[in-house]
Amino acid sequence: MRTVRVVQWGLGAMGSRMAALMAGKPGLELVGVLDTAPDRVGRDVGELLGVERWAGIVVDQPGDGKAGPLALFQRVKADVALHAVVSFAHLAWPQIRCAIEQGCNVITTAEEMAYPQAQNATLAVEIDAVAKAHGVTVLGTGVNPGFVLDTLVIALTGVCARVDYIKATRINDLSPFGPTVLQTQGVGCTPAEFEAGLRAGRIVGHIGFPESLGMIGKRLGWTFDEVRQHRKPINSCFRRETPHVVVEPGQTAGCRHTVQGIIGGRVAAELIHPQQVCPELESVETGDFIAIHGEPDINLVIQPEIPGGAATAALAVNMIPAVLDAAPGLTSMADLPVPSILPQDFVSAASAR
Amino acid sequence: MRTVRVVQWGLGAMGSRMAALMAGKPGLELVGVLDTAPDRVGRDVGELLGVERWAGIVVDQPGDGKAGPLALFQRVKADVALHAVVSFAHLAWPQIRCAIEQGCNVITTAEEMAYPQAQNATLAVEIDAVAKAHGVTVLGTGVNPGFVLDTLVIALTGVCARVDYIKATRINDLSPFGPTVLQTQGVGCTPAEFEAGLRAGRIVGHIGFPESLGMIGKRLGWTFDEVRQHRKPINSCFRRETPHVVVEPGQTAGCRHTVQGIIGGRVAAELIHPQQVCPELESVETGDFIAIHGEPDINLVIQPEIPGGAATAALAVNMIPAVLDAAPGLTSMADLPVPSILPQDFVSAASAR
Numbered sequence: 267m268r269t270v271r272v273v274q275w276g277l278g279a280m281g282s283r284m285a286a287l288m289a290g291k292p293g294l295e296l297v298g299v300l301d302t303a304p305d306r307v308g309r310d311v312g313e314l315l316g317v318e319r320w321a322g323i324v325v326d327q328p329g330d331g332k333a334g335p336l337a338l339f340q341r342v343k344a345d346v347a348l349h350a351v352v353s354f355a356h357l358a359w360p361q362i363r364c365a366i367e368q369g370c371n372v373i374t375t376a377e378e379m380a381y382p383q384a385q386n387a388t389l390a391v392e393i394d395a396v397a398k399a400h401g402v403t404v405l406g407t408g409v410n411p412g413f414v415l416d417t418l419v420i421a422l423t424g425v426c427a428r429v430d431y432i433k434a435t436r437i438n439d440l441s442p443f444g445p446t447v448l449q450t451q452g453v454g455c456t457p458a459e460f461e462a463g464l465r466a467g468r469i470v471g472h473i474g475f476p477e478s479l480g481m482i483g484k485r486l487g488w489t490f491d492e493v494r495q496h497r498k499p500i501n502s503c504f505r506r507e508t509p510h511v512v513v514e515p516g517q518t519a520g521c522r523h524t525v526q527g528i529i530g531g532r533v534a535a536e537l538i539h540p541q542q543v544c545p546e547l548e549s550v551e552t553g554d555f556i557a558i559h560g561e562p563d564i565n566l567v568i569q570p571e572i573p574g575g576a577a578t579a580a581l582a583v584n585m586i587p588a589v590l591d592a593a594p595g596l597t598s599m600a601d602l603p604v605p606s607i608l609p610q611d612f613v614s615a616a617s618a619r
Numbered sequence: 620m621r622t623v624r625v626v627q628w629g630l631g632a633m634g635s636r637m638a639a640l641m642a643g644k645p646g647l648e649l650v651g652v653l654d655t656a657p658d659r660v661g662r663d664v665g666e667l668l669g670v671e672r673w674a675g676i677v678v679d680q681p682g683d684g685k686a687g688p689l690a691l692f693q694r695v696k697a698d699v700a701l702h703a704v705v706s707f708a709h710l711a712w713p714q715i716r717c718a719i720e721q722g723c724n725v726i727t728t729a730e731e732m733a734y735p736q737a738q739n740a741t742l743a744v745e746i747d748a749v750a751k752a753h754g755v756t757v758l759g760t761g762v763n764p765g766f767v768l769d770t771l772v773i774a775l776t777g778v779c780a781r782v783d784y785i786k787a788t789r790i791n792d793l794s795p796f797g798p799t800v801l802q803t804q805g806v807g808c809t810p811a812e813f814e815a816g817l818r819a820g821r822i823v824g825h826i827g828f829p830e831s832l833g834m835i836g837k838r839l840g841w842t843f844d845e846v847r848q849h850r851k852p853i854n855s856c857f858r859r860e861t862p863h864v865v866v867e868p869g870q871t872a873g874c875r876h877t878v879q880g881i882i883g884g885r886v887a888a889e890l891i892h893p894q895q896v897c898p899e900l901e902s903v904e905t906g907d908f909i910a911i912h913g914e915p916d917i918n919l920v921i922q923p924e925i926p927g928g929a930a931t932a933a934l935a936v937n938m939i940p941a942v943l944d945a946a947p948g949l950t951s952m953a954d955l956p957v958p959s960i961l962p963q964d965f966v967s968a969a970s971a972r
Contacts, residue, residue, distance in 0.1 A: 287780050413778060417957055421774060424937050424958025425766060425930035485859075487962020560960075562929050567920045569890050576915050577778035584777050604770055604957050605777025609840020 269295040270586060270614045273342060273370065274311075275335070277301040277325060279444075280375055282315055283579035284348050289319040290561035293612035294586065297342040299325045300335055311513065332353075335361065339368035345614075346589060349374035353473045355382040355389055361402060363396060371402045371580050371589050377474035379406030379415070379543050381598050384480030394596040403592040407585050407599055409577035410436055411474035414554045415537045416481040417599045422556060422564050429560040431484065435538040437552045438571050439545050440520055441508045451541050452499060454511045455518045462500040471497040471523030472539045479504060479527045481600040482535055490527040490534070498522045506544040519543055584608045622648040623939060623967045626695060626723065627664075628688070628714065629655040629703040630678060632720040632797075633728055635668055636932035637701050642672040646965035647939065652678045653688055674799050688714065692721035698967075699942060701935050702727035706826045708735045710741055715757060716749060723845040724755045726935050730827035732759030733769070734951050737833030747949040756945040760938050760952055763789055764827035764928035767907045767921075768890045769834040770952045775909060775917050776839060782913040787836065790905045791924050792898050794861045795874055804894050805852060807864045808871045813852040824850040824876030825892045832880045834953040835888055843880040843887070851875045872896055909968040937961045 272294055274285045281301070288294045296319075299311050306314060312321030327334050340346075349372055352358050358376035365372050383390040397404045400418040406412065415434045423429050440451060452460045452469035460596040463469035476493055483490055503510070513519050520542025527535040545552055553569035588602045599605070625647055627638045634654070641647045649672075652664050659667060665674030680687050692700075700718040702725055705711050711729035719724050733917045736743040759765065768787045776782050793804060805813045805822035816822035829846055836843055856871040858865070866872050873895025880888040898905055906922035941955045952958070 290780075396748050409778060418774070420959045421771070421957040423960040425762060425933050426960045427643075427929060427933045427936075429960050447717060447755075485957075485959040485962075487964055562926045564925060565922060569918060569920075573915045576780060580778050580780045583780075599957075600959075601956055603954055604774045604838075604952070605783050606773045606838040606953075607776040607779045609838075611840055614707050 268614065269293050270346060271295050271297045271342065271344045271346040272586070273298040273300065273338065273365070274345040274560055275300045275365070277311070277314065278350065279305070280350040280575065281348070283575060284350065284582050285311065285320065285406055286315050286317050287532055287579055287583050289317045291494065291583070291608055291610065291612060293614060295584070296320050296323055297344055298338045299323055299547055300338060301325050335364045336368070339370055341366055344370045346371040346586055349376065350582070351376070353377045355379050355386055359389060359393065362393070364395055366400050366402055366404065369400055369402060372404045373585055373589055374404070374406050375408045375578055375582055376406060377408065377411055378477060379404070380408065380411035380474060381406070381477040381480040382596070384476040390596060391434060391568045400431060403589045403594055404596050405585060405598065405602070407581045407587050409572055409574045409581065410472070410539070411477040411481070412581060412599050413577065413605070415539070415573055416478040417605070417612050419482055419556055419558070420485045420600055422558055422566060425562070425564070425598070426504055426558060427559055427561045431533070431559040433534040433538070435553075435555040435556045436571060437545065437550060438574060439542050439543070439552050443478045443510070445510050447489060448511050448543070451521045452518050453543055454513050455499070455519050456516070457501065457518065460518045464497055469497070469521060471521045472541065475523070475525035475537055475591050477537075478537055479525055480533060481598055483527065485600050488527070488529060488534060492528040494526045494528065496524045500540060500542045502548070504547050506547055511543060513543060533587045580607070587612065589615065590614055621967065622646050623699060623943065624648050624650045624695065624697045624924040625939070626651040626653065626691065626697040626718070627728065628700050628718070630659055630664070630667065631656070631703065633932055634701070634703040635705065635936050636928060638673065639668050640936050641934055643672040644936070644961055644963065644965060645938070646967060649673050649676055650697055651691045652676055654678050655680075662823060664701065666778070685888070688717045689721070692718055692723055697723045699724040699726060699939055701797045703935070704729070706730045708732050708739055712742060712746065715746070718751050719750055719755050719757065722753055722755060725757045726938055726942055727757070727759050728761045728931055728935055729759060730761065730764055731830060731839040732757070733761065733764035733827060734759070734830040735827040736832040743949060753946045753958050754947045755940045756947055757949050758938060758951065758955070759944050762925055762927045762934065762936045763825075763892070764834070765934060765952050766958070767925055768892070768960070769831040771919075772835055772909055772911070773838045773953055774957065775911055775919060778915070779911060779916065780914045781884060782839060782911055784886070784912040785888040786891070786910045787889075788908040789924060790893055790898065790903060790908075791927060792896070792905050793894050794896045794906065796863070798863050801864050801896070804874045805871050806873050806896055807866050808852070809869075810852055810854065810871065813871045814968065818852055820873060823872040825894065828876070828878035828890055830891070831890055832878055832888060834951055836880065838953050839884060841880070841887060843882055844880040847879045847881065849877045853893060853895045855901070857900050859900055861896050864896060867897060933960070940965065940967065943967055
C-alpha cells in the first residue's frame, strides 16, 4: 500500500481544480505538471494554486512534439496522468499515447475520449491495443459526457424490465464561463452570425453527444440506425449580461443542442442540452432531467443541475482507484464500477508495481 | 456464445416476476424452478405464469434439507440461480451454498445478502471463501437494499470533491401489498399493539438498512462509530382501506424506519424509509429523494418512487451478465459496473465453461 503518483497534464481551469482537489487526499501524490501556457510554464504549482502541499513542483514545458512530456514521464514514473487539455480524441491521442508508452494509466476529460468508438472506431481499436500492450488503462470521464447523460441514464435502466424511449435533458447556465466557451456556444450573436458560425464550425454546441449515445447503446444493446444532431440558437427576448458578454434582445443567448438516436425510424433515445447565459431571465429552470419510458417509467430530477466544472474535476480524481484496478485497455464509465468519491484516507494496493 | 442457464429459486410474487421477465430474453434459458408452496410444487411453470416459453418445466420440490435442490443443480448444470426466498442472510446461506457447491453463480434478493459484511462479518468471510473455492460469484441485489438508498447514493458521490452528510429517503405506498408485508410493517395496529409488535419482533420495518449503510461506508471510506435504527408508528388521522387491511383513525398506517450512521458524534448518513398504506390521504407524496451535502450539494428526486417489486425483479435478471463476468467470491452492487437493462438480444460469452 502506497500513494498513487499522479501527473497533472493541463493546468487550466479544469486541471487546476483537479490538482487542488488532490492536495486534500494524502493517498495521492502530484509528481509532475504539464502545461503550455506561457504564464504557467516554469512556475511553482503550489504558488499558482495557492496550495502549500504542491510547493516545489514546477510546471513543465511540454516542448515541441512530445519531447517534454516524454522526459517527464520517464523521470517521474507516474501511476496515472489526469489529462485536461483538449476536447477531441484525435488531438488527445498523441498526448495520451506518450503517457501510456511510459506505463502510465490515463484519465482524460477530452469529451470524445469518453467513448471514442462512437466516431472513430479505428482510433478506439488503436488506443485499446496500445494501452493493453503497455498494461495500462485509459478512461475518458467528466460530468457530460461521462455521467449525467450516459452513466446515470444507464444505471437507471438497471431497474427496468423494458425500455422503450429515453429522454435526458441537461439545462445549465453558461454565465460563469469565459470567452472561449461563450464563443463555441454562440452566445451574443445575431441569428445570421449564429448560422454562419455553425457552418464555419466556430459554434459547435456540446461536444460528446455521439459518445453518450454510444455508451447507452452499448450497455442497452441498441444499435442506432442513425444519429441526428441539431443545433438551434436560443434567441433572447431580454438583455442578458455577464462579465464576459452582453446579449441584446434578439441576439442569441446560447445553443440548444440535441441528439437523437434512431432505431427503425423511431427516436429511441434523445439527449437535450440547451446551454445559455442567464437562463433565469426567461424563467428557464436549470437542472438535470432523465425520463425513461418503459416498464416501469422512471422520472429523475436533479436541481440545480450537477455543476459541470466541479463535477468533471471530481470525477477525474475519483475514478483513479477504478482505473488502477481495471483490466488494461480502453475502458469507459459504462464499463467500470459505479463511481464514488475517493475516500479521504485512500491508499492504493493496486498501484504497487 | 450461448444462452445462460438459469434456475429460479422461489416462485412467489418476486420469483414469478423474474421468471416471466426472463421469458422475453432469448439469451436466458430457464432450466429449473424450486419452490416449497404446495400449490406450486409439481405444477408446470408455463401454466403457472401464463408464459408459453416455460411450458414443460415442472416446479421442483426442495425436499428435506437440501436433497431436492442438490439433485436439481447436479442435473441441470445451471450458470446462475436467481434466489428469492427469504430476507435474512443466515436463512439464505444454506440454500445459496447448495447452488454454489454445484458451481452455480447466485443472485439473491435476500436483503441482508446485499452486504452481509454489515451484520455478520464471519458469515460474509465464509460465503466469500466458499464462492471462491467453487469459482462462482454471489450477489445480493434489489431496489432497496441494492439500488435506491445505496448504489444510487454512491454513484452521486462520484461527482463530489467532498461529502459532509447524506440524507436519502424512500417514501412508498404499501397499498398493493398483501397481509405478510402489512403485518411486518405494523399496518392496522393500535399504538400499543405497534409497540408490542416491535418488541416481539413481529413488526420489523425495513430489512436492509445496515447493509445499505455498509455499502456506502465501504465505498466512501467511512467507518461508522455507531449505527442507530429507529422504528416509529405512522399514526393515521383518517380511515385508510386496502383489499387486505382497514386502518381506523388513530391506528397505525405503517412504520417510519430510519437509520443513522454516526461518525465522531455527528450523523454522517441518514436513510429514511416510511412505509404506509394510502399515503396520499394525508398528502404524503411518494418518491425517492437523495440529498448530498458537500462540494457540490446534490439534490435528486425520483417521483413517483421506483416501484419496488418490478425493480427488484428486473435488477436480479439485469445483473446476470455482470455476475457471470465478475471475479469469483462475494460481491455487491457497490463493487460491480453500473447496472443496466439486460439487452434484448443478450448472449453470453462468459457463461461458456
